[in-house]
Amino acid sequence: MTHRTRPPSRICPNCDGFASAAITLGGRDHRGHLRTITAHCPACHGTGTARRSPVQEGARV
Numbered sequence: 576m577t578h579r580t581r582p583p584s585r586i587c588p589n590c591d592g593f594a595s596a597a598i599t600l601g602g603r604d605h606r607g608h609l610r611t612i613t614a615h616c617p618a619c620h621g622t623g624t625a626r627r628s629p630v631q632e633g634a635r636v
């Protein structure tokens with residue numbers, strides 16, 4: 576086993592590659608499933624890779 580190197584594509588520095596996350600809203604729906612929403616990283620829009628351009632979307636509030 577060799578040590579894994581980083582993938583060639585640039586990883587988004589904002590989310591470290593974990594571009595989307597399921598967030599529980601608390602409670603369950605009528606089927607008993609956890610109610611979750613999927614949140615995407617605002618910087619990479621859920622892709623997990625950083626853009627080449629230095630413009631960061633979502634930086635302005």
Ligand SMILES: [Zn+2]
Pocket residue numbers: 587588589590591592593594616617618619620621623624
């Ligand atoms: Zn990101």
